[in-house]
Amino acid sequence: MHTSALPDTEHLAERARRALAACGVERLREPVGAAGTARTPVTGGILFPVEFDTAASAGRAVTAAHAAFPAWRDTPAPVRGALVRRLGELLREHKADLAELVTVEAGKIRSEALGEVQEMIDVCEFAVGLSRQLYGRTMPSERPGHRLMETWHPLGVVGVITAFNFPVAVWSWNTCIALVCGDTVVWKPSELTPLTALACHALLMRAARETGAPEDVHRVVLGDRAVGEALVDDARVALLSATGSTAMGRAVAPRVAARMGRYLLELGGNNAAVVAPSADLDLVVRGSVFAAAGTAGQRCTSLRRLIVHEDVVEEVAEKITAAYRQLQDRVGDPSAEETLVGPLIGERGYTAMRDALERAQADGGRVLVGGERRLEEAAKDAYYVEPAVVRMPGQTEVVREETFAPILYVLTYRTLEEAVELHNGVPQGLSSAVFTRDQQEAERFLSSAGSDCGIVNVNIGTSGAEIGGAFGGEKDTGGGRESGSDSWKAYMRRATNTVNFGGELPLAQGVRFL
Numbered sequence: 284m285h286t287s288a289l290p291d292t293e294h295l296a297e298r299a300r301r302a303l304a305a306c307g308v309e310r311l312r313e314p315v316g317a318a319g320t321a322r323t324p325v326t327g328g329i330l331f332p333v334e335f336d337t338a339a340s341a342g343r344a345v346t347a348a349h350a351a352f353p354a355w356r357d358t359p360a361p362v363r364g365a366l367v368r369r370l371g372e373l374l375r376e377h378k379a380d381l382a383e384l385v386t387v388e389a390g391k392i393r394s395e396a397l398g399e400v401q402e403m404i405d406v407c408e409f410a411v412g413l414s415r416q417l418y419g420r421t422m423p424s425e426r427p428g429h430r431l432m433e434t435w436h437p438l439g440v441v442g443v444i445t446a447f448n449f450p451v452a453v454w455s456w457n458t459c460i461a462l463v464c465g466d467t468v469v470w471k472p473s474e475l476t477p478l479t480a481l482a483c484h485a486l487l488m489r490a491a492r493e494t495g496a497p498e499d500v501h502r503v504v505l506g507d508r509a510v511g512e513a514l515v516d517d518a519r520v521a522l523l524s525a526t527g528s529t530a531m532g533r534a535v536a537p538r539v540a541a542r543m544g545r546y547l548l549e550l551g552g553n554n555a556a557v558v559a560p561s562a563d564l565d566l567v568v569r570g571s572v573f574a575a576a577g578t579a580g581q582r583c584t585s586l587r588r589l590i591v592h593e594d595v596v597e598e599v600a601e602k603i604t605a606a607y608r609q610l611q612d613r614v615g616d617p618s619a620e621e622t623l624v625g626p627l628i629g630e631r632g633y634t635a636m637r638d639a640l641e642r643a644q645a646d647g648g649r650v651l652v653g654g655e656r657r658l659e660e661a662a663k664d665a666y667y668v669e670p671a672v673v674r675m676p677g678q679t680e681v682v683r684e685e686t687f688a689p690i691l692y693v694l695t696y697r698t699l700e701e702a703v704e705l706h707n708g709v710p711q712g713l714s715s716a717v718f719t720r721d722q723q724e725a726e727r728f729l730s731s732a733g734s735d736c737g738i739v740n741v742n743i744g745t746s747g748a749e750i751g752g753a754f755g756g757e758k759d760t761g762g763g764r765e766s767g768s769d770s771w772k773a774y775m776r777r778a779t780n781t782v783n784f785g786g787e788l789p790l791a792q793g794v795r796f797l
């Protein structure tokens with residue numbers, strides 16, 4: 284078992300410093316005003332101090348991005364695409380450096396950290412293609428000699444607020460699309476992941492210099508909620524795209540709405556998979572274990588509820604428990620080759636997990652496997668946990684909440700109607716899946732009377748979405764869509780144009796006047 288060893292914080296700081304320098308962040312600003320820190324969940328230690336922004340300096344960043352907007356807006360979209368193409372090349376070149384920072388700062392295992400950077404590269408490619416495809420429609424006019432069409436224009440400054448658990452990918456979903464759409468961007472990353480943000484910003488600035496884009500096309504501001512609020516309340520931020528907890532979305536939405544701004548929210552999930560009696564159970568186990576325990580259960584799309592038909596629930600519970608037993612020895616240092624489950628981001632996640640397990644047991648739940656803290660003796664400020672599976676007698680209050688930690692609740696159903704009711708009976712609506720070989724069942728789950736989520740899968744887990752599709756969810760998840768498909772429309776404004784190329788001036792709807 285390798286789990287006894289963790290690197291020390293100084294070693295992690297050195298690794299972070301090297302990766303930052305490789306990405307072009309030569310020197311971290313010494314904190315003079317608002318002192319912040321960069322931490323690592325690998326040991327729970329402080330890597331180094333980092334200067335954070337204030338509301339005033341965040342305002343200055345918006346001023347700069349706002350001033351850069353007209354020139355960027357007027358740059359042809361395919362030329363804007365050249366900036367994102369260069370960024371994609373630099374990300375490819377620095378994939379290992381960025382992944383290193385994601386591992387040190389967010390605690391992701393190596394392959395997931397590399398996967399997150401790959402996702403950014405994929406988004407760049409998508410956005411470059413998009414830069415030649417910001418299509419408007421033409422519609423037949425009801426009037427002779429007239430043409431009716433719509434055109435899409437850049438919005439202005441886009442404020443991007445991101446969560447700790449996808450410290451770079453979510454930035455790229457927003458920023459690459461916003462940039463080809465002609466917007467400028469001010470990014471406030473999670474206060475828990477300032478280093479990855481500085482590295483991404485440095486690479487984008489290099490791409491801007493090399494392609495002749497205005498420097499202030501992108502600004503990064505570091506800090507916590509107060510710095511985020513400066514973007515939320517700034518009327519020059521035309522679109523506020525915020526990713527994080529539902530509590531954050533509830534605070535942000537009314538403030539942006541009060542100034543008639545636009546917002547795009549990507550909030551918490553409480554994702555479930557329905558396992559029908561006809562399901563391929565090996566597929567269920569493989570799909571569920573990665574979705575529930577991967578990223579230590581800290582994905583918005585993490586599988587949190589497995590709703591299993593009563594005929595197969597014993598077998599599924601047994602197989603999942605056996606698979607989880609193999610995971611327990613692979614909790615540890617996220618940089619180690621054999622590790623599958625890295626640390627939780629911090630104490631808050633651990634406390635939430637412990638409390639949820641206690642409440643679930645008080646509700647009659649039975650912990651089938653996992654739930655214990657690990658490696659406390661190696662690093663008392665780091666929070667490693669064994670992913671847990673809990674058999675529940677029903678969907679109690681704790682099951683209806685998103686606990687951002689690796690707990691998988693197993694529930695039982697008899698009819699598909701009952702399964703869908705349980706499935707939809709939570710406040711969140713992000714990702715969902717059905718495992719079945721019955722086509723009718725699959726189609727019913729995909730239909731309007733089935734899952735109420737923004738992502739609905741068949742025979743595949745709830746996590747690990749591809750960037751080509753629109754990403755997001757309903758209800759408490761916030762309703763926003765980012766990344767693929769036509770999500771770009773959220774970053775532009777639509778103008779409807781009527782052009783009269785005839786000599787007459789007929790009025791619409793047959794109205795006569797003078």
Ligand code: NAD
Binds near residue numbers: 445449474511526713
């Ligand atoms: P969080 O809500 O604590 O913080 C997210 C970001 O919002 C941070 O940058 C934070 O500083 C900022 N923030 C918090 N309150 C704010 C306020 N009132 N005004 C302005 N900014 C504010 O979330 P977290 O712990 O970093 O991330 C985990 C949560 O994010 C989970 O709920 C997860 O499901 C969700 N998430 C959702 C998606 C998605 O696409 N739907 C993706 C990733 C994470």
